[in-house]
Structure formats: C-alpha cells, structure tokens
Amino acid sequence: MGVKLLLEKANVPGIRSFEVYRREGGYRSVEKALKEMNPESIVEEVKKSGLRGRGGAGFPTGMKWSFIAKPEGVPRHLVCNADESEPGTFKDRYLMEFLPHLLLEGLIVSSFALGSNDTYIYIRGEYAWIPDILEEAIEEAKAAGFLGKNILGTGFDCNIHVQRGGGAYICGEETALIESLEGKRGNPRIKPPFPAIQGLWMRPTVVNNVETLAAIVPIINMGGDEYAKIGVGRSTGTKLISACGNINKPGVYEIDMTISVEEFIYSDEYCGGIKGGKKLKACIPGGSSVPILPANLLLKTAKGETRYMNYESLSDGGFATGSMLGSGGFIVLDEDQCIVKNTLTLARFYRHESCGQCSPCREGTGWMEKILYKIEHGKGSMSDIDLLWDIQRKIEGNTICPLGDAAAWPVAAAIRHFRDEFEWHINNPELSQTSNFGLQHYADPIHVPA
Amino acid sequence: MVYIFNDTQMAEFKRLVARYPEGKQKSALLPVLHLAQESFDGWLPTEALDYVASLLQIEPIEVYEVATFYSMYNLKPVGKYVFEVCQTGPCMISGSDSIIDYIKQVLSIQPGETTKDGLFTLKLVECLGACGYAPMMQVGKIYKEHLTKEKVDAIIAEYRQVANKN
Ligand SMILES: Cc1cc2nc3c(=O)[nH]c(=O)nc-3n(C[C@H](O)[C@H](O)[C@H](O)COP(=O)(O)O)c2cc1C
Ligand code: SF4
Ligand code: FES
Numbered sequence: 001m002g003v004k005l006l007l008e009k010a011n012v013p014g015i016r017s018f019e020v021y022r023r024e025g026g027y028r029s030v031e032k033a034l035k036e037m038n039p040e041s042i043v044e045e046v047k048k049s050g051l052r053g054r055g056g057a058g059f060p061t062g063m064k065w066s067f068i069a070k071p072e073g074v075p076r077h078l079v080c081n082a083d084e085s086e087p088g089t090f091k092d093r094y095l096m097e098f099l100p101h102l103l104l105e106g107l108i109v110s111s112f113a114l115g116s117n118d119t120y121i122y123i124r125g126e127y128a129w130i131p132d133i134l135e136e137a138i139e140e141a142k143a144a145g146f147l148g149k150n151i152l153g154t155g156f157d158c159n160i161h162v163q164r165g166g167g168a169y170i171c172g173e174e175t176a177l178i179e180s181l182e183g184k185r186g187n188p189r190i191k192p193p194f195p196a197i198q199g200l201w202m203r204p205t206v207v208n209n210v211e212t213l214a215a216i217v218p219i220i221n222m223g224g225d226e227y228a229k230i231g232v233g234r235s236t237g238t239k240l241i242s243a244c245g246n247i248n249k250p251g252v253y254e255i256d257m258t259i260s261v262e263e264f265i266y267s268d269e270y271c272g273g274i275k276g277g278k279k280l281k282a283c284i285p286g287g288s289s290v291p292i293l294p295a296n297l298l299l300k301t302a303k304g305e306t307r308y309m310n311y312e313s314l315s316d317g318g319f320a321t322g323s324m325l326g327s328g329g330f331i332v333l334d335e336d337q338c339i340v341k342n343t344l345t346l347a348r349f350y351r352h353e354s355c356g357q358c359s360p361c362r363e364g365t366g367w368m369e370k371i372l373y374k375i376e377h378g379k380g381s382m383s384d385i386d387l388l389w390d391i392q393r394k395i396e397g398n399t400i401c402p403l404g405d406a407a408a409w410p411v412a413a414a415i416r417h418f419r420d421e422f423e424w425h426i427n428n429p430e431l432s433q434t435s436n437f438g439l440q441h442y443a444d445p446i447h448v449p450a
Numbered sequence: 451m452v453y454i455f456n457d458t459q460m461a462e463f464k465r466l467v468a469r470y471p472e473g474k475q476k477s478a479l480l481p482v483l484h485l486a487q488e489s490f491d492g493w494l495p496t497e498a499l500d501y502v503a504s505l506l507q508i509e510p511i512e513v514y515e516v517a518t519f520y521s522m523y524n525l526k527p528v529g530k531y532v533f534e535v536c537q538t539g540p541c542m543i544s545g546s547d548s549i550i551d552y553i554k555q556v557l558s559i560q561p562g563e564t565t566k567d568g569l570f571t572l573k574l575v576e577c578l579g580a581c582g583y584a585p586m587m588q589v590g591k592i593y594k595e596h597l598t599k600e601k602v603d604a605i606i607a608e609y610r611q612v613a614n615k616n
Contacts, residue, residue, distance in 0.1 A: 087577035128591040166520025183479030250582035
C-alpha cells in the first residue's frame with residue numbers, strides 16, 4: 001500500500017459529517033495555520049512542499065500564491081476550480097462527494113494564506129447533487145466556528161460560496177471560469193493581466209484545483225519538507241488518478257508518484273489489469289488533451305526505461321515518444337478499440353466545447369471532426385491524414401487559451417503513433433466498418449501477446 | 451404558464467444573490483437560470499429569460515448571451531425526463547454506442563427528440579465526469595451509471611410509474 005494523504009479516511013463510515021471528520025483528526029490544519037502561522041509562513045510551507053497544481057498544468061502552487069497582488073483596500077479572492085470536465089477525469093467529484101470537509105479545510109487555510117474573505121467554489125453544473133453536500137458541510141463548519149466571522153477567535157472572517165456552472169468545458173480554464181462566475185459567457189480572457197493581478201471583479205484572484213486545495217491540509221499538518229519527501233524529483237506528494245476504460249477496476253486511486261505505469265495498470269491494488277484478459281493497446285494517461293501512447297511507449301520510455309506515474313517520467317521523450325500526467329485522467333484502451341473512432345469522439349468534444357473566440361480553434365476543431373468522421377466512415381482519402389496534421393499544427397499555439405492546443409494534441413498524437421491504422425481505414429473502407437485494425441505492431445512489450 | 455417565482459423560489463433567488471458583493475448581482479445569473487429552468491417546466495422561453503433579466507436588473511441580451519452559451523439550459527421544450535447520454539471517448543470505448551442505440555429503439559426517438567407522450571427526451575452529451583462508471587447518463591439531477599440494457603428498461607419503467615402516479 002502506498003502513502004495515502006487525501007483518501008486515507010475516505011472509507012470511514014460517516015466521514016462526510018463534520019462530527020466524524022473532526023473526530024478523525026479533521027480541521028487540525030486550520031487550528032495550526034490560523035493560530036500558529038501567518039499567511040507568509042503558510043505560503044513558505046507550500047513552496048517547500050513542491051506541490052504542483054493538480055488541475056492539469058502542474059504549475060507550482062506556492063509560487064502562484066506568491067504572485068497575488070495586495071493593493072491597499074482591494075478585496076482578494078480564492079476560487080476553487082471544481083469544473084472538472086476533461087474527459088477521463090472524475091477525481092475532484094470523488095473528493096467533494098466523499099470528503100467534503102477535507103476540501104473545506106484546505107479552502108479555509110488557503111483563504112487565510114491569500115487573504116480571501118469570500119471564497120468561491122465553481123462546480124460544473126452537471127454535478128448537480130454535490131453543491132447540496134458541500135453546502136451542508138459549510139453549515140456544519142460554520143456552526144463549529146471554523147467558517148464565518150472571527151474563525152476560532154482569531155479575527156479571520158471567511159465565507160465559502162458554491163456556484164454551479166451551466167455546462168461548458170471551457171469554464172475550467174481559469175479566466176473563462178472567472179467570466180462565468182461574473183455571470184457571463186465563458187470566453188477566456190487575454191492574459192496579461194493575470195488573475196493574480198486582476199481576476200474576479202478585477203480583484204486579485206487565485207484559481208486552484210479541488211485536489212490542489214485539499215493537498216494543503218497534509219502539507220500544513222506534516223510540514224512542507226516532509227510532504228516533499230514523498231514522491232520523486234519534482235513530483236512531490238500524492239496524486240489522485242481517475243482510471244477508466246477497458247480495465248478491471250475503474251475508479252479513483254491515490255498514488256505516490258513512484259509507482260510504475262505497469263504496476264498501476266496491472267496490479268490488483270489499482271486497475272487490476274485489462275478487462276476480459278485482453279491486451280493493452282494504448283492509453284491516454286492524463287485526461288483527453290494529452291497525447292495518446294501506444295502500449296510499447298506507455299510502459300517503457302523510448303530509451304527502454306521503465307515509465308513511472310509522475311510528471312517527469314510520463315513526459316519523458318517529449319511529444320515525440322512521451323505524454324503528460326495532466327489532470328490524472330487515465331484512459332485505457334484494449335486491443336478491440338479503434339484509434340480513429342476514439343480520436344473522432346475527442347475531436348467532436350473539442351469542437352463542441354470551443355468558445356468560438358479564435359478562428360483557428362473554432363474552425364479548426366470543426367474541420368478536424370469532419371475529416372475524422374469521413375475517415376471513420378470509410379470515406380477518407382490519404383491526403384486527409386496530412387490535412388489533419390496540417391490543421392492541428394495551425395491551431396497549436398495560435399489561440400487565446402490552451403483549449404486550442406488541447407484539441408490539437410490528441411489528433412497529432414493519434415496520427416504520430418497510429419498512422420498505419422488511419423491508412424488501413426482509408427485503404428479498407430468496407431472492412432473497417434465491420435472490423436478493427438487490432439494490435440498490429442503496437443504490442444505491449446512486457447505482457448507479450450500470445 | 452406565468453413566469454414568476456413563487457415565495458419559495460423567490461427565497462432561493464435571494465439566497466443566491468446574497469453570495470455576491472453589492473452591485474455584482476449579475477454573478478448570480480447562471481444559478482438563477484438553473485432555478486428558473488427547474489421552476490418553469492424544464493426549459494427557458496424568452497419570457498423566462500426576460501423575467502430573470504428584470505430580477506437581476508440587467509439587460510435581456512446579457513441573459514440571452516449566457517443562456518445560449520451553456521449546454522445545460524434548454525431553450526426548447528423537453529420531455530419530463532431528459533436522458534442525457536454521454537458519448538465521449540471513455541464512455542464510447544466502454545459501450546455507450548449500444549446503450550444509445552438501445553434507448554433509440556425502445557423509445558422510438560432519435561437524439562434531440564421527445565416521445566409522443568411527452569415523457570422522455572434523448573440528448574447526446576459530452577463527458578459528464580463519470581468515465582469510470584460508464585456507460586452512463588444524467589437524468590435531471592442524478593447520474594445513472596454502469597448502464598446495461600436491463601438497467602435502461604428498469605429506469606424507463608420506474609419513470610413511467612412515477613409519471614402515472616402524478
Ligand atoms: C480548456 C481548459 C480546461 C480546464 N479545465 C480545468 C478543470 O476542469 N479543472 C481544473 O482544476 N483546471 C482546469 N484547467 C486548468 C485551469 O486553467 C487552471 O490552470 C487550474 O485551475 C489551476 O489550478 P491548479 O494550479 O491548482 O492546477 C483547464 C484549462 C483549460 C485550458
Ligand atoms: S482557443 Fe478556443 S476555447 Fe480558447 S479562447 Fe480560443 S476559441 Fe475559445
Ligand atoms: S466520457 Fe462519459 S462520463 Fe466521461
């Protein structure tokens with residue numbers, strides 16, 4: 001069993017209630033932070049912990065916090081990003097559903113560190129039952145003196161508000177989220193100014209992911225240095241991975257980032273192997289936006305070294321032969337899955353979710369979907385592959401927000417690693433409607449197919 | 451139908467607006483639209499949008515802009531139960547196609563359509579954050595996960611029964 005810092009108590013009966021959560025040692029970090037520490041020393045501990053944003057980009061949290069502007073007389077805000085909409089990702093939902101007080105605890109400490117008296121949780125609208133869970137927890141925490149006015153007699157006031165979104169992936173992007181919180185369309189803003197200077201209502205704002213904010217609790221309890229000892233290199237602490245697709249045990253797992261991808265997929269403690277005893281074909285290891293890897297590059301790097309479940313190892317080889325840890329949405333595809341079809345559903349997703357502000361993203365995502373649809377339905381031509389490549393290349397880096405890149409990468413990686421599957425589709429328009437390309441040479445090098 | 455909140459709905463409206471600083475009441479727009487949709491038969495005609503605009507003291511266009519941007523607001527009438535079935539990658543590789551085909555078949559409707567009795571609408575949606583519990587669909591506030599044909603039958607039967615009672 002690996003170290004568990006976040007989900008350790010997830011199975012304690014009644015842990016959703018304040019009473020049980022508190023009895024299990026909950027809210028100690030609030031007492032410690034508010035009574036024994038000050039905002040600067042908290043930011044220092046977070047810096048020492050090496051914690052990197054768990055929303056996908058992996059930006060160091062302590063550094064982000066140190067950027068927040070502190071103009072005299074202007075309120076500051078902490079916003080919790082619970083928009084979780086990256087396909088493959090469902091870890092924040094798990095945390096909020098089962099450990100609402102852990103999130104609140106992290107939010108209170110973080111609000112104190114950043115000087116936020118009104119903190120907002122922006123949650124995707126479809127998670128419609130979770131605001132009730134969070135609001136009940138907020139009421140309990142308030143009744144116990146951990147939220148509201150003059151928390152624990154320290155003079156610090158903090159209220160946490162939950163706001164539901166309206167169904168738009170783009171609102172996970174932090175400036176789109178802020179626009180949406182202001183009651184507008186989720187159009188990302190042009191940066192600078194960064195939210196740390198002018199965010200919500202043009203006030204200094206920090207946006208952090210749910211899991212990032214929950215991780216503040218163990219960091220304060222154990223100290224940044226101790227937290228940093230867990231994991232490896234710049235991948236400190238633990239990470240929640242939501243595993244899905246063709247595996248025996250889909251679900252949310254907390255890992256310390258020293259385990260190998262092979263162990264994660266095949267051990268019974270985690271995914272429990274490929275469903276139905278089938279063979280592994282490919283995996284998207286960090287949410288739909290990150291490059292898909294064929295089995296042979298997933299379990300081992302191009303250099304033939306073991307690949308591990310952490311930021312550095314998953315991106316070893318760059319986009320040529322590596323991928324990214326991203327949001328921790330781990331999507332496993334078995335031998336029967338069609339890469340063209342999978343890529344088509346992702347292209348459709350990004351076309352649907354483009355906010356439409358930048359033409360490369362708005363038009364390009366639509367073209368990619370159309371071309372992939374043609375290929376998938378036996379109507380593609382060879383030049384379509386190069387056209388797809390060309391379109392994705394022209395989107396990448398040419399847009400206001402990273403959704404353009406996120407739409408381009410899955411298409412690029414699918415072509416990069418599975419070009420012959422695309423060609424097979426085009427050369428076999430009829431056969432490809434009834435059967436699959438299968439594994440061919442993308443064999444899993446360890447679990448050698450018979 | 452009159453598009454005016456009753457007392458309970460108005461109390462909820464006030465609670466939503468109170469979360470934001472003075473003068474920033476527009477921030478409550480998304481939650482208020484959800485409230486309006488729940489209060490007014492599951493969809494938002496122009497009258498409802500105009501009513502929300504007047505309550506929040508903003509221009510109607512500011513409400514239309516938002517209501518048309520987000521996928522959860524229905525701008526056309528829908529059935530009593532909307533089956534929003536996820537069709538994105540992780541659900542697709544876990545068998546969502548066959549669930550979608552099955553629902554089309556048993557309800558005799560295509561995506562975007564409502565059954566003649568006004569009970570069910572089928573909508574295909576993108577990832578709902580339940581990828582590990584696929585195939586899945588959202589019905590109102592709840593998620594129905596690990597769907598099988600048998601489960602779909604049971605869900606439809608259950609809603610028919612509830613609807614018949616009312
Ligand atoms: C299109 C797009 C969608 C995003 N969706 C999410 C999301 O659902 N949740 C999230 O925490 N971050 C999301 N992000 C990242 C946020 O912009 C931001 O980096 C993050 O919330 C910062 O928090 P962190 O540093 O704690 O990770 C998204 C980014 C983009 C470009
Ligand atoms: S890249 Fe796409 S989603 Fe992002 S701002 Fe431009 S059009 Fe909108
Ligand atoms: S892909 Fe269907 S819920 Fe995520």
